[in-house]
Amino acid sequence: MNRKRIALITSLIFLSDCTVENFNPLKNNLKSDVEAVSQSNKKKSKDKYPDISKELDITSMEQYSSNVLFMNLTLRNFFVKDIYLDDQSNYHLLLTPLKTSNQYFVTTIKTNKTIKIGNKITIQGFINGKVKVHDEYSFNLKYNGKNAVSVMVDHFEIN
Structure with a gap:
């Protein structure tokens, strides 16, 4: 055994x-x-710059507090609604996701290229909260007082 x-x-x-x-x-x-x-x-x-439309509801940014709106994002093919070119050749842009949208984004870029109202632009950058459009932006007066989201640009491409 x-x-x-x-x-x-x-x-x-x-x-x-x-x-x-x-x-x-x-x-x-x-x-x-x-x-x-x-x-x-x-x-x-x-995903360093995820598409904003996949992260947030871009048709109604009012639902988000300014605390939430601090992130890297890509604004793909946004329309230039208004432009102000300052004396230092900086373009101050008022952008919307659609031509008919009332949701505004403001940013400043420096470029040698000409930007026109109605152009499409893709921006990779950092959104940094809500702002109100006012006289200092030097946009058309009809945009004064409108709510907008501020964007700091890391990279952009005029489409």
Whole structure:
């Protein structure tokens, strides 16, 4: 009977060693962690400037408090509603997501290119809260007092 027990124990040990090598939870978890880290790095680089329309309701920015409106975003193909070119060649822009929208975004950019009302522009930058359009922006008087979202530009492209 000792030989049978020894043979049984030996075969169980052999079987457990084979199983551990084929299915090693520590090895699989490590591989999963490495894959998760590499995917999160890809996501971070792609999502540094996520599309504003996927993050916020751009038709009604009034629902958000100024505290919420601090994030990196992309304003893709926004329309230039009004322009002011100051004496330092900075373009002050009043933007909307649609031609007919009443939701305004204000920003300032410096470029040698000519920007006209009605142009489309894509901006990657940081939105930094709500503002009111006033005389200092030097936009058309019909926009005075309108609520807007301020945007600081990191990169832009005139479409």
